[in-house]
């Protein structure tokens with residue numbers, strides 16, 4: 001499917017404007033997101049945010065224009081790689097945008113690295129892609145898995161939590177997030193008393209895992225689940241009645257604004273960390289939330305914000321490049337601005353985003369979940385972790 005986004009007037013590529021000015025250019029963006037499979041809902045949030053970002057920031061592109069080509073990754077690495085190849089080689093996109101799963105990002109890394117076509121990652125947190133497997137072509141506007149979870153280990157230990165049980169899906173993101181939490185929690189004196197990694201796809205019953213966690217008698221359980229798995233896990237943890245003895249913590253996708261209303265009372269009391277929470281009180285966030293809610297009738301989530309900021313980043317680079325392909329690519333990793341999540345910049349050492357991480361709690365009040373920010377860890381930046389550009 002191809003969507004023409006009306007942003008300025010497109011003229012034939014290659015046309016040199018009078019007076020030797022830069023050429024007008026049609027920028028083709030290849031949107032690669034899961035619209036089916038385990039992370040289906042997340043893809044539509046990112047796409048909605050991306051389109052809103054183009055509307056808000058791309059209105060004054062002058063002679064340049066943006067066109068979207070979209071494809072369903074199904075959150076499957078092999079299918080996603082084939083679709084990325086088609087977009088680059090056949091559709092000749094100027095830039096790829098999207099990717100939700102760390103496994104999908106890992107699977108397309110070498111192709112993107114060698115293709116010369118930049119990829120703006122709008123979710124997948126795979127640490128290696130901005131670490132030892134970093135690439136000038138991979139620019140991440142969302143988060144890295146360790147960036148979100150590292151600050152929580154220290155924070156939780158400082159709250160007096162002495163032991164934790166870990167649980168996350170059995171794939172790259174699940175393991176990386178738990179490892180990051182573990183490293184700072186144990187460095188601050190905390191103890192890991194057990195861990196479990198249920199399959200990402202097809203786990204319907206977390207009962208046996210929750211029973212094992214309870215038997216280990218930790219002070220807290222620390223988790224990462226997202227999408228449908230997060231809804232199921234949070235509901236089952238609530239139904240098992242364990243939360244009063246073992247409070248539930250996690251990477252904040254666990255109770256994302258995308259689906260916390262579905263979890264409802266089951267989310268009550270859960271404390272989590274994320275790079276974006278709708279409660280952020282800034283003019284940029286208000287503008288985003290007002291427009292997103294007017295367009296879609298629901299709260300804009302961290303997924304929608306990543307799409308929105310990806311559009312902002314691409315538009316800024318288009319403006320700076322003034323029609324020049326190489327200048328466009330170079331500008332993508334030099335962008336910085338205040339978005340709905342707060343200040344954001346791309347780290348030139350890794351191409352990962354530098355941003356605040358917010359600790360927040362969920363409370364079920366008057367029939368709905370209220371999310372309140374407890375703490376802000378400013379300007380969280382990853383070490384290069386083996387990245388040399």
Ligand code: PHB
Nearest residue numbers: 101102124125173226253
């Ligand atoms: C990932 O696979 O990197 C991933 C997926 C879903 C999330 C966060 C990270 O919500």
